[in-house]
Amino acid sequence: MQIPQPWAHLPFFAKDYPAIQAALADDTRLILPPAAQRFAALDACPPESTRVVILGQDPYPTPGHAHGLAFSVEPDVRPLPRSLGNIFKEMQADLGAAPKNGDLRFWAAQGVLLLNTALTVPAGEAGGHAKLGWSRLAEQVLKDVSKRPTAFVLWGKQAQALARHITTPKIDAQHLLIESAHPSPLSARRGFFGSRPFSRINSWLATQGQPAIDWTRP
DSSP: OOOOGGGTTSTHHHHTHHHHHHHHHHOOSOEESOGGGTTHHHHHSOGGGOOEEEEEOSOOSSTTTOOSSTTOOOTTOOSOOHHHHHHHHHHHHHHSOOOSSSOOHHHHTTTEEEEESSSOEETTOTTTTTTSSTHHHHHHHHHHHTTSOOEEEEESHHHHTTGGGOOOOSSSOOOEEEEEOOSSTTTGGGTTTTOOHHHHHHHHHHHTTOOOOOOSOO
């Protein structure tokens, strides 16, 4: 698990990460995703390239699904995890199309940081590393990218609890903050469906003089 150099200035890596490394080394369970992929979201999206942050919870606990980016799965995963399926349903309603598979790395290539609040999970134990200390990394990432106007997408109460770490940009502009229910089957009909986050982000990016995100095609 090499530290992603563009983010190495965050205090987390010197202060908190060594204890997490030690805890992971002592954990005899199968930990997901594989070690080489745990910082994949940060590797794919350095601070200066991040235009949108979508905050997830923890990696998918099914072996072969998680590959280090929140909500994303390996391209051959079928059926899709139900939360991702609901994201694609909302995208279809919002934009009239959705990706052909669940691999969202092409979003990251356009400046969409798909960050989980926990970067590891024991196989089959959703939330099993929620208290390991990873959340401090998410908090610091939010504060760091807040220096420039950014679109933040906080789905569900767990993500919304971190909104306090989003600070005012240093230049005369405002962030876009989208908060709604989580896309999981338990809550998607309580405000996620119909929230149209993808078109709203692209409309906001246009006001910033930035190109739109192509959400549907690699």
